[in-house]
Amino acid sequence: MAHPGIRGEVWQLQPYGHGAAPPADAIRLHANENPLGPSPLAVEAIVKAAADSNRYPDAGCSKLRSALAKMHEIDENCIVVGNGSDELIHLLGLLFLQPGVSAIAADPSFVRYYAAPPLAGATLHRTPLDVDLKHDLDSMAECFDHATRLVFVANPNNPTGTLVGADDLETLLDRLPDPALLVLDEAYFEYVGAPYSRGLDWVREGRNAMVLRTFSKAYGLAGLRIGVGFARPDIIDAINRAREPFNVGSIAQAAALAALQDQEHLAKTRTLNDEGLRTFHAFCAAYGLRHTDSHANFAFIDLGKDARPIAQAIAHKGVLVRAGLGLDNWIRVNTGLPEQNQAFLDALKEHLE
Incomplete structure (x- = not known):
């Protein structure tokens, strides 16, 4: 029996996690990590x-x-650093949300918005993606009213990887009610080619927009939990008042600072990712499988x-991918090293032939 003092809203949430810790020799293509690891400068x-x-x-x-x-x-007064972008999303909820107001997010998108x-x-208003599995910004805007406080747009989106253009986002921003904040989560910013x-x-x-970035993806520091928010100074000031003291460890700060200096490692990361996407998309073309851009x-x-039993079967072969992310027939696989990508494709072939 749940403790009677715990707020009922808590039981609407699902604990975040990927289940048991994967075997040490598993091929990890399920968590959108950088297969090259951190920059050598960051490790130092x-x-x-x-x-x-x-x-x-x-x-x-x-x-x-x-x-x-x-x-x-x-x-600098427009920048705040958090224990991952997750902490910043949580803090925005503390600052902007209360009974009687609302937030808007696409479905499916990053689960922490929910x-x-x-x-x-x-x-929470959850708006479906459009036919190309992109954010339907018009549908999001149709939810705007006097109660709107937070509008989350992951760009590129997770789990679809799709992108919406700046002109369309500016139109959304122009329509935003004054008390609301447009939260642009750009966790995959470094992977976008242009x-x-x-x-x-x-x-x-000084507009009502906040940009989130992270060191977990392209910079390869997911285990250290460090995210960044950019917003006008009054919003940053409010976050600093609400956040925990010493919320980002010294090791994470040092690693992130060093990672910024290693643009060569970042370029290698982009190149490897581009090659991996081409490999996956070529496989899709050969087998007649639809994929997002x-x-x-x-x-x-x-x-x-249904992709869920296939993902489970592939996991039994030591390759971890994600399914069941809001679209049952779809599978999300992050790019790995070439041999890891091939191991995934070899395992997947068995379920397509």
Whole structure:
């Protein structure tokens, strides 16, 4: 029996996780990780920073924020660093949501958007993707009213990898009610080949927009949990008042700062990902499988039948992928090393022939 003091909204949520820890020798193509691992410069910084683990970290992530401000030509007061982007999404829920107001997110999209509203007793509007599995921004705008407070757009989207253009997003932003905030989650920003986002421009202009980025994906630091938010100073000030002190560890800060300096590693990551997507999409063409136009570090593939038992069967062969992400016939597989990609395709073939 649940403790009677726990708020009822909590039981609407599902614990986040991938089940039991996978075997050490499993091929991990299920978590959208960087198969190259962290930059060697980041690893070196991790080892060095570990020696000072008896000291509390810089509570304001000042060095990292300074480096990000210089890189993006934006004021440091427009930057906050979190324990992953997940923490920043949670904090936005604390700041903006309460009973009687609402948030909007696409379906399917990143599951953490769905957790913030019920925790705050707020309403969540989930709008279906369009026929190309992109955000249907018109449908999202149709949900706008005086109660709207947060609008989440993952761009590229997870799990589909699809992208919406800056002009369409600006139209959405123009229609946004004054009390609301457009949250642009750009976790896969570094994988998109051409400039596509004007989110930071909108932040510089002081508009009601926030951009989320992460070091978990292209920078290969998922295990250290470090995300970044860009917004106008009053929003950042509010987040800093609500967040935990020392929310980002010193090792994570040092690793992220070093990772920013290694653009060669980032370029190798992009190249490997592009090759992996081409391999997956060529396989889809050969077998007549539909796939999205993914701009992230994963392919999203329609198997034409329930993908969940196939994902389980592939896992028994030591290759981990994801299914059951809101579209039952679709499977999400992140790009790995060439031999890992081939192991997945070899295992998948058995269920297509």
